[in-house]
Each structure stands twice: as structure tokens, then as C-alpha cells.
Amino acid sequence: MAVPVTVVDDSKISRKMVIRALPPQWNIELTQAENGEEALAACRDGKAEVMFLDLTMPVMDGYQVLEQLQKEQFNTFVVVISADIQPKAQERVKKLGAIAFIKKPVKTLDIENVLHEYGIV
Amino acid sequence: MYCTNTVSFKSVNKTITMSIPPYTEDQNDALQEVVNIAMGQAGDSLARILGNFVALSVPRIRLVTVEDVIKTVTDMVDNNAKISAVRQAFSNSLRGEAIVVFAQAGADDLADLMGYDTDLDRSAEQELLLEVGNLLVGAVITGISETLKTDLNFSAPSLMAERTPLDQVLVPEQLSWSHALLMEVNFTVESRDFNCHLLMFMAEEAIDTLRSILDEFIDRIQE
Amino acid sequence: MSDSNDTTNLLNIIVDRAHVGIFVVNQQREIVLWNQFMEIHSERKADTVVGQNLFEAFPELPRKWLDRKIENIFILKNFSFTSWEQRPYLFKFAHNRPVTGGVDCMRQDCTLMPIKDDNSEVQYVCFTLFDATDTSIYQSKLEKTTEKLRELSNRDGLTRLFNRRYVEEALEKEFNRARRYNNKLSVILTDIDFFKKVNDMYGHLAGDEVLRIMSQRLASGLRGTDVLGRYGGEEFLVVLPETDMQGAHVLAERLRKIVQAEPVAVEGESLTINISLGISELRDNTAAYAQLIAEADLALYQSKKNGRNNTTLFQPDF
Numbered sequence: 001m002a003v004p005v006t007v008v009d010d011s012k013i014s015r016k017m018v019i020r021a022l023p024p025q026w027n028i029e030l031t032q033a034e035n036g037e038e039a040l041a042a043c044r045d046g047k048a049e050v051m052f053l054d055l056t057m058p059v060m061d062g063y064q065v066l067e068q069l070q071k072e073q074f075n076t077f078v079v080v081i082s083a084d085i086q087p088k089a090q091e092r093v094k095k096l097g098a099i100a101f102i103k104k105p106v107k108t109l110d111i112e113n114v115l116h117e118y119g120i121v
Numbered sequence: 122m123y124c125t126n127t128v129s130f131k132s133v134n135k136t137i138t139m140s141i142p143p144y145t146e147d148q149n150d151a152l153q154e155v156v157n158i159a160m161g162q163a164g165d166s167l168a169r170i171l172g173n174f175v176a177l178s179v180p181r182i183r184l185v186t187v188e189d190v191i192k193t194v195t196d197m198v199d200n201n202a203k204i205s206a207v208r209q210a211f212s213n214s215l216r217g218e219a220i221v222v223f224a225q226a227g228a229d230d231l232a233d234l235m236g237y238d239t240d241l242d243r244s245a246e247q248e249l250l251l252e253v254g255n256l257l258v259g260a261v262i263t264g265i266s267e268t269l270k271t272d273l274n275f276s277a278p279s280l281m282a283e284r285t286p287l288d289q290v291l292v293p294e295q296l297s298w299s300h301a302l303l304m305e306v307n308f309t310v311e312s313r314d315f316n317c318h319l320l321m322f323m324a325e326e327a328i329d330t331l332r333s334i335l336d337e338f339i340d341r342i343q344e
Numbered sequence: 345m346s347d348s349n350d351t352t353n354l355l356n357i358i359v360d361r362a363h364v365g366i367f368v369v370n371q372q373r374e375i376v377l378w379n380q381f382m383e384i385h386s387e388r389k390a391d392t393v394v395g396q397n398l399f400e401a402f403p404e405l406p407r408k409w410l411d412r413k414i415e416n417i418f419i420l421k422n423f424s425f426t427s428w429e430q431r432p433y434l435f436k437f438a439h440n441r442p443v444t445g446g447v448d449c450m451r452q453d454c455t456l457m458p459i460k461d462d463n464s465e466v467q468y469v470c471f472t473l474f475d476a477t478d479t480s481i482y483q484s485k486l487e488k489t490t491e492k493l494r495e496l497s498n499r500d501g502l503t504r505l506f507n508r509r510y511v512e513e514a515l516e517k518e519f520n521r522a523r524r525y526n527n528k529l530s531v532i533l534t535d536i537d538f539f540k541k542v543n544d545m546y547g548h549l550a551g552d553e554v555l556r557i558m559s560q561r562l563a564s565g566l567r568g569t570d571v572l573g574r575y576g577g578e579e580f581l582v583v584l585p586e587t588d589m590q591g592a593h594v595l596a597e598r599l600r601k602i603v604q605a606e607p608v609a610v611e612g613e614s615l616t617i618n619i620s621l622g623i624s625e626l627r628d629n630t631a632a633y634a635q636l637i638a639e640a641d642l643a644l645y646q647s648k649k650n651g652r653n654n655t656t657l658f659q660p661d662f
Contacts, residue, residue, distance in 0.1 A: 086175065
């Protein structure tokens with residue numbers, strides 16, 4: 001059965017870069033979101049078992065999405081994808097419940113490693 | 122912190138858009154993303170040598186004319202006090218210059234942040250500014266060149282200003298272009314006084330070259 | 345022999361013989377390459393240094409600083425540079441201007457280049473070292489000339505005192521500083537009495553001589569922080585930082601007496617020269633530095649009216 005996956009980024013090109021880097025054999029049902037609010041809506045609609053989340057976005061940023069997901073107790077696997085790759089930023093999102101932090105530009109290998117680690121693929 | 126929506130390539134006035142066709146929405150989006158990535162790497166490099174968390178602003182990209190470059194930069198840097206600045210040229214597929222502007226308090230705090238004795242002589246102070254300027258510019262140029270898969274080189278850094286008012290650093294008469302693409306990001310160490318701005322300028326023909334490099338990049342993603 | 349072998353040989357020769365220093369260290373800071381330029385200037389053959397730790401082979405290197413710089417290249421994978429302007433040299437090499445140089449050893453610019461493997465990990469750091477001695481000599485000549493020109497542009501040619509532009513700038517600076525820190529500030533404007541007569545009777549050369557002597561005498565009566573300049577033909581302006589009108593008055597009287605103390609020898613005659621002085625001081629309502637000069641000028645005019653050879657303090661009800 002296809003896994004519902006949501007890719008969240010305000011940049012179209014950035015979403016494309018993430019989607020391109022997803023393992024080709026992975027059977028998914030893809031949703032795209034341009035900001036945090038759309039991302040939460042996707043979660044509530046059951047479209048985000050796995051979420052690839054950018055941090056800096058208008059309307060509602062990635063940190064706020066993570067806080068809200070914790071509050072609403074979603075079981076979404078959140079992989080943060082960010083250009084700001086400092087260790088402290090990584091720590092912060094992990095505290096907020098993200099399972100992994102991948103730096104931009106995303107590589108397929110980085111995504112595969114995380115998915116394997118959590119037995120998602 | 123949000124300053125712009127996804128379309129961030131804004132012309133300062135309409136006459137520019139007449140002479141230089143604006144980038145398409147996709148080109149702007151790609152450029153913003155590439156600059157975000159490159160600036161993120163620069164921030165990470167800076168954080169590593171300062172041993173402190175560095176807050177990055179969302180990079181801003183503007184097309185400026187020689188007449189309003191000073192006002193634009195002054196608005197961005199938001200500091201009428203004295204600054205120190207380091208410049209470096211980059212060349213190869215894209216030509217331009219990068220300038221790192223240090224707020225004076227930040228420059229003074231640098232030695233301490235980097236774990237040096239704080240009573241450095243003037244040469245040692247200059248060396249630190251050059252070192253940090255080179256680190257940021259090098260990381261950004263490398264980031265852009267790797268992401269866009271284009272070759273870029275950069276020159277040795279040189280000191281452009283020391284404790285000088287900003288408006289004396291950029292002098293319009295010395296600028297031999299009419300339009301330039303300006304990319305700016307601000308790095309701050311929140312717990313300290315340290316604050317600096319990285320400005321990258323590409324003039325005239327580089328703006329067009331970048332357009333085709335961005336198209337190739339977008340094509341690779343679309344495949 | 346294949347083309348690529350040819351090219352490799354060619355590159356080896358070029359790297360070895362190029363007129364720049366080229367050497368490479370690995371992560372352990374062991375030297376792995378040392379070209380001819382480095383051999384000649386360090387007087388150490390490649391086979392005696394290759395395999396050795398850079399800092400053990402050359403203990404005079406600024407180890408702590410350079411080691412950190414190299415380490416940063418392995419971590420950050422970024423080019424790095426050093427310039428003679430901040431750090432004159434890494435290696436203490438002789439330069440090729442032993443006669444005309446005027447510097448003790450070779451000035452050096454250096455580029456540190458990361459050499460990466462296929463996984464983008466840095467394996468080596470390659471140094472290229474450029475002889476910047478000539479540049480440094482030209483630059484220091486240029487700086488000396490610039491400094492001389494700057495000094496000249498601030499001076500009055502005849503008296504060697506500061507010129508009007510300079511002394512006004514100094515006053516403006518002191519005015520701003522006094523405003524900011526709430527300091528005192530006063531100004532003396534002084535004029536040689538009957539100077540026109542000296543010129544008319546003894547000629548301009550004699551007049552010039554009087555101006556020169558007066559300038560020396562005025563300068564000899566001042567304190568280190570006072571700024572004296574030739575303001576006009578026979579007019580002089582003195583800026584007195586952190587001095588109120590009373591202090592300025594004492595100083596002005598001292599100047600007046602120093603100037604007239606000894607007669608001046610002009611064309612075989614000995615003349616007693618007097619000066620008149622006017623003083624103003626910074627008040628809460630002083631609008632600009634120029635007002636201080638204008639007020640001192642009014643006071644000076646009053647001194648002239650009172651029969652010359654005296655000092656007047658500016659009063660707001662003049």
C-alpha cells in the first residue's frame with residue numbers, strides 16, 4: 001500500500017529537489033505543502049505518515065509545525081530538511097520530535113539512510 | 122523570521138525592468154534556494170570556528186542600480202555607525218565581488234569569540250577580519266558552485282575599510298556598472314555583539330549568465 | 345609515452361621550477377612535496393624535509409596560529425590566505441634585494457588550498473608562497489610619500505604652522521567633542537599690530553621674516569594640546585581644548601608678552617612687535633564652531649579699538 005508522504009517547503013524548486021531524491025522504488029502517495037498550515041492540514045487529512053519539512057517558511061515555519069504536531073499527538077515521522085545545518089539547529093528540531101535532520105541540497109542516500117534506520121522502507 | 126515571500130527578486134524601480142528582463146518565477150525560486158543553501162553552509166562554517174550558534178537572516182536578493190546601491194546597502198546593514206569590511210572577487214563562470222561588512226562592535230568581539238587574546242595589535246585584528254571574511258565568502262562561493270554545478274574561483278581577501286562610515290566604503294563614482302544583482306545575508310551571534318553582513322554583487326553580464334545557469338539547474342531538477 | 349604521461353611530466357617540472365614556493369602537507373602536517381623555490385630559499389633539500397613534520401622541520405614557524413589555519417582547511421574545506429600586510433612572512437627567507445631592499449627578509453603572500461579526494465574529503469593542504477618583497481617596498485615608499493603630502497597639505501608654506509583649513513577642521517573636531525563630553529573649549533584669534541607698516545617700510549621679505557619669527561614665538565608659548573594655525577595674512581588662530589575663558593586669558597597674556605619680549609632684527613633695525621588678541625569660549629548657545637571664530641574676531645576688533653597690544657574677552661553684549 002502506498003505510504004502517504006507530504007513534502008513541505010515554500011520553494012517549488014526545493015520541493016522538487018526533495019521529491020527527486022526520494023528512493024525510486026518507494027511506493028508513496030505524495031502531497032505537497034507550501035507552508036506550515038498546509039502541512040498541518042495534510043496531517044489532519046491523513047496524508048502525512050512521513051513528512052519532509054523545511055524550517056524557514058512564511059505563514060507558519062517548521063519549528064511551529066513541529067510544536068503543533070506534538071500538541072496534537074500525531075505519529076508523523078518528520079524529517080527536517082534545512083539549509084541551516086548548525087548542530088544547535090539540529091538539536092532543537094530533534095527535541096521537538098523530528099526523527100532526522102538532512103542538509104540541503106538533499107541526496108537520495110541521506111534519505112534512504114533515515115528511512116532504513118526507522119524501518120520505513 | 123520572514124522578510125519576503127517566495128518571489129524575492131524585486132526591482133527597485135521600473136526603469137531597471139525595462140533594461141534588464143527580470144528573472145522568471147522559477148529562476149527566482151531556484152536562485153533563492155541556491156543562495157539559502159550556500160548561506161546556510163557559510164553560517165555553519167562560521168558557527169564552527171566561533172563555537173557559537175549563529176543566527177542567519179533569510180537571504181535577500183535585489184536588483185540595484187548604481188544610484189541606489191548605497192541606500193539599499195545602508196538599509197540592509199541598518200547601521201550608520203562605523204564598520205570594517207573585507208572584499209573578495211570571484212570569477213570563472215560568474216564574475217562578481219563579495220563584501221563582508223562587520224559592525225564595529227562585532228569586529229571588536231571577534232578575537233574573544235575565536236579564543237584569542239583580546240588585546241591584539243592592529244595586524245592581528247586585520248588578520249582575523251580577513252580570516253572570517255574569507256571563510257564566509259569561500260563557503261558561499263563553494264556552496265553556489267556545487268549546487269549549480271558551475272566552476273567558481275575566488276581571490277585572496279583584502280581589507281576594504283577599517284572603522285569607516287559605511288557611506289565612504291561604497292562610492293558610486295568608483296562603481297563601473299549600472300545594475301547589479303545584490304544578495305545579502307546577516308549573521309548574528311545572539312549571545313554576543315557579533316554581527317556581520319555578507320553582500321554579493323554580480324554586475325551586468327553576470328546577471329544574464331546566471332540566468333542560463335539557473336535554467337540548466339532547473340532542467341536538471343525537472344528531468 | 346602517452347600524452348597523459350607527457351602532461352604529468354610537464355606538470356612535475358613546472359611545479360618544481362615555478363618561481364613561487366609550492367609545498368604540500370598532509371593531515372599529520374608532514375611535508376609531502378617541496379619544490380625548488382622552497383629548497384633554494386630555505387636552503388633545505390626536498391629529500392631532507394619530505395616526510396618530516398612541518399613544524400619540527402621549521403620550528404620558527406608561528407605554530408599555534410598556522411596549525412589552526414591548516415586544521416580549519418581540513419574541517420571547512422575552504423581556501424585560505426595570508427598576506428604580508430598583516431603577517432610579513434611565514435618562513436624567514438632572504439630576499440633578492442639585499443642592497444636596495446630596506447627590509448630584513450622576504451615578504452610573503454600565501455595561498456592555502458585544500459586538495460580533496462573523490463569523496464570530497466580534504467587529504468592535503470597545498471601552500472603556494474609568493475615573494476611580495478617588491479610590492480611591499482613600493483607600498484612603503486608610497487605610504488611615506490602620501491604621509492609627506494598629507495603633512496604638506498596641512499601646513500602653511502611660509503610659517504610651517506598649520507594652515508587655515510587644518511586649524512578650522514581641528515576646531516570643528518574639538519567643538520564636536522566638547523559638545524559630546526560637555527568639555528570646555530576656547531579660541532584665541534590674534535593679529536600682529538601695524539604689520540602693514542613693516543611691509544611698507546621694509547618690504548615683503550622683511551614682513552615674511554617677521555611672520556616666521558612671530559610664528560615660532562607663538563608656538564613656543566603653547567601647550568601640547570593647543571592647535572595653532574595661520575588664519576590669514578598676519579592673523580593666527582589658536583584652539584584651546586578643555587580650556588575656559590580664564591585659562592585662555594592667562595595664555596593669551598603669556599603669548600602677548602613672549603612676542604614683545606625681544607625686539608626683532610629687520611634690515612639692520614630692531615623692531616618691537618606687538619600683537620592684539622581676542623578670546624571667545626564655548627557657551628550653551630554657541631551654534632557652531634564658526635561662531636567661536638566670529639566672536640573671537642569681534643573681541644580682537646575691540647582690542648584694536650582699545651589701542652592695540654592688549655587682550656579682550658568676548659562678551660555676549662558686545
